[in-house]
Amino acid sequence: MTKEKPKYGFMSNTLFAVSTLWHCDRSILFYIFGNVPVILLLPLCSVYLPKVIVSAIEDSKAPMYMVTGVLFITLSMLILSVLQQFIAARMELHHQKVMSYMKATVSKKAMNVSYEVIDRPSTQVMFKKVFEMIQNGEEEGLQAMPILFATLLGNILGFTVYTGILSTLNPLITVLIIASTFITFFVNKAINKWVFKNRDNWLKLDVKLAYLTYKSGSFDCAKDIRLYHMKQWFGDVFKKFMAKRIKWTVTMQGLYYLGNGVEALFVLLRDGFAYGYLIYLIWKNTISVADFVLYFGIISGFSSWCMEIIKSFSKANKINFNLCDIRSYLELQEDTTSTYENKIRTSTLDETAASCVASNPMPCQIELENVSYCYEGEDTPTLKNINLLIKPGEKIAVVGANGAGKTTFVKLVCGLYTPTTGTVKVNDCNSTAYDKQTYYNLFAPVFQDVRLLPMSIVKNITLCDQDQVDEARLLECLSLSGMDEVVAKLPDGLDTLLVRDINEKAIQLSGGEQQKLMLARALYKNAPIMILDEPTAALDPIAENAMYLKYNELTAHTTSIFISHRLASTRFCDRIILIENGEIVEIGSHEELLALGQKYAKMFEIQAQYYKEQEEEDEHEESIC
Ligand SMILES: Nc1ncnc2c1ncn2[C@@H]1O[C@H](COP(=O)(O)OP(=O)(O)OP(=O)(O)O)[C@@H](O)[C@H]1O
Numbered sequence: 001m002t003k004e005k006p007k008y009g010f011m012s013n014t015l016f017a018v019s020t021l022w023h024c025d026r027s028i029l030f031y032i033f034g035n036v037p038v039i040l041l042l043p044l045c046s047v048y049l050p051k052v053i054v055s056a057i058e059d060s061k062a063p064m065y066m067v068t069g070v071l072f073i074t075l076s077m078l079i080l081s082v083l084q085q086f087i088a089a090r091m092e093l094h095h096q097k098v099m100s101y102m103k104a105t106v107s108k109k110a111m112n113v114s115y116e117v118i119d120r121p122s123t124q125v126m127f128k129k130v131f132e133m134i135q136n137g138e139e140e141g142l143q144a145m146p147i148l149f150a151t152l153l154g155n156i157l158g159f160t161v162y163t164g165i166l167s168t169l170n171p172l173i174t175v176l177i178i179a180s181t182f183i184t185f186f187v188n189k190a191i192n193k194w195v196f197k198n199r200d201n202w203l204k205l206d207v208k209l210a211y212l213t214y215k216s217g218s219f220d221c222a223k224d225i226r227l228y229h230m231k232q233w234f235g236d237v238f239k240k241f242m243a244k245r246i247k248w249t250v251t252m253q254g255l256y257y258l259g260n261g262v263e264a265l266f267v268l269l270r271d272g273f274a275y276g277y278l279i280y281l282i283w284k285n286t287i288s289v290a291d292f293v294l295y296f297g298i299i300s301g302f303s304s305w306c307m308e309i310i311k312s313f314s315k316a317n318k319i320n321f322n323l324c325d326i327r328s329y330l331e332l333q334e335d336t337t338s339t340y341e342n343k344i345r346t347s348t349l350d351e352t353a354a355s356c357v358a359s360n361p362m363p364c365q366i367e368l369e370n371v372s373y374c375y376e377g378e379d380t381p382t383l384k385n386i387n388l389l390i391k392p393g394e395k396i397a398v399v400g401a402n403g404a405g406k407t408t409f410v411k412l413v414c415g416l417y418t419p420t421t422g423t424v425k426v427n428d429c430n431s432t433a434y435d436k437q438t439y440y441n442l443f444a445p446v447f448q449d450v451r452l453l454p455m456s457i458v459k460n461i462t463l464c465d466q467d468q469v470d471e472a473r474l475l476e477c478l479s480l481s482g483m484d485e486v487v488a489k490l491p492d493g494l495d496t497l498l499v500r501d502i503n504e505k506a507i508q509l510s511g512g513e514q515q516k517l518m519l520a521r522a523l524y525k526n527a528p529i530m531i532l533d534e535p536t537a538a539l540d541p542i543a544e545n546a547m548y549l550k551y552n553e554l555t556a557h558t559t560s561i562f563i564s565h566r567l568a569s570t571r572f573c574d575r576i577i578l579i580e581n582g583e584i585v586e587i588g589s590h591e592e593l594l595a596l597g598q599k600y601a602k603m604f605e606i607q608a609q610y611y612k613e614q615e616e617e618d619e620h621e622e623s624i625c
Helices: 010-025 027-034 036-058 063-112 121-135 144-167 171-217 219-227 230-283 289-330 343-359 406-414 436-440 457-462 471-481 483-488 511-525 541-549 567-572 590-596 599-624
Strands: 366-373 383-390 395-399 421-426 443-446 529-533 559-563 575-580 583-588
Touching: 010 027, 010 063, 010 144, 010 289, 027 036, 027 063, 027 144, 036 063, 036 144, 036 289, 063 121, 063 289, 121 171, 121 289, 144 171, 144 289, 171 219, 171 230, 171 289, 219 230, 230 289, 366 406, 383 406, 383 583, 395 406, 395 567, 406 443, 406 529, 406 559, 443 511, 457 471, 457 483, 457 511, 471 483, 471 511, 483 511, 511 529, 511 541, 541 567, 567 599, 575 590, 575 599, 583 590, 583 599, 590 599
Parallel strands: 395 559, 395 575, 443 529, 529 559
Antiparallel strands: 366 383, 366 421, 575 583
16 A cells, blocks of 8 residues: 555645644644744753853853843743643643544444455555554644644754854854764665555554454354364464564664664764864853853754754655555545446436336346456456346345355345446346445345344344334334244343443344344345345254245345255245356256256255255154154
């Protein structure tokens, strides 16, 4: 993601940072720039204070003169310090505010981004990187840019004032300080460049390490870790990645040490020469002791102004890259309208799509024309040239070996993936012409991987507030899904909380119970297309059989796509499609495919054989009893 050349210019990123901060918390900008006088005046006061004292003693001035001067400067310093503390405290609060705002923005983005994009490992790395920048906003994120400007302004003003004072001494000293500072800057710049070029390497490792840390303590892996002795694996992999991570850290630290060493060396040479020159001047009586004290302070202050200015430029580069990353993340393709070429085209198509749904809301027709899909980074497409017309209300079963492409097929139909080539049409309208939310509303899927939310059972099913729940529909869905029996056993019934990681009082549903809950959620959604991806995989035979018997009722008024490895379950579907290596190789009703005597028939024969053997075994056991 981060290339040698930033995606956006410095000015463009500065405008972005300022306008975003202005939008989320404009007062932070006033505090940031309110710090400029403090940056300039506080060091100036501390340089002038000893000069005033020494000068008063040297010139035998009246005590009042010295007291007034000292009082004025110390009072100014006190006011500036109080102001500095106040600004720092206020900034702390406002950084929190900006961080919360940005975290909410980034999380919202993650939820809006198209499924295809969030599915990519590169997006996960990007998300982590951006989240870290936001967490440390004053150093790396949005606030860093105006802070840099304010600091730079303060430093340039300080540099100008000190240059003016130093020019009365010897311009060579000024040139020497600037030159040595430049050398250290370029060394540090080269180091930072290396860091930016390589940081994706350790960020990828950080993602892996975070995954391992999370999974080793998470409930969903707890069983496997214990029963399959995964502790060893976790430990080994953690060690392996940690060793690589440490290697990067050591290399980086080594480079930073080198930079610091070069800097220290040049500071020594520069200050040694400058102070030596001052001692020479005082020895020659060319300057007074008071001036010596002043120049002494000015020289060390001047080099730090130079260094800060130069560091600001180097830091600006880093912040510029960071802002590029944040902007690139915020510009990731969203689900809503970003897939379309322009707004006008989108709105026209949206109207067409809306009319398609409105004219024929339930059930829907689905048509796939020459659809192929290739995952990012893969050479060959997972689905190839799929042509299929699913009539309104038709019940389709999708079968095939593991990895054949069944889930990819339903994800394409659902609009989670966009075909690499070809089109998916619902009610004669291209899926990309719909507003994404309208399109998602057409589907009620039950996927293989169950994800419950830390809320009550009723909310997990209806996904709405209590007062908006359609009680009659809820009861019907509970009964159809078999969830009513589960709920009846729970003391808190539908109000029972789920997900133990978050809710202490939550219960743990079994795999089959979770699957029933997911089915109830899909039914409650009442969408025109039902997608059931292995919905009975975790159900007991009675529950599975009950679901098959109710299948027509479950999918009444809907077009349905049912994925299953149990071919007995496909008999009540109107048509079966058999996918092999991403292609539809057979299509027809159960009887038609059996009559065809090809792959489906063979697969069915193998499964039927198993069931027959099972039945014979059961009969044998019964006769013995
Ligand atoms: N996000 C992904 N990125 C890259 N490849 C993927 C991704 N998801 C799935 N695949 C690959 O696509 C192929 C088809 O996967 P898919 O999940 O569609 O198969 P399936 O028929 O549903 O399998 P199963 O019966 O095991 O559920 C597999 O080879 C899988 O490795």
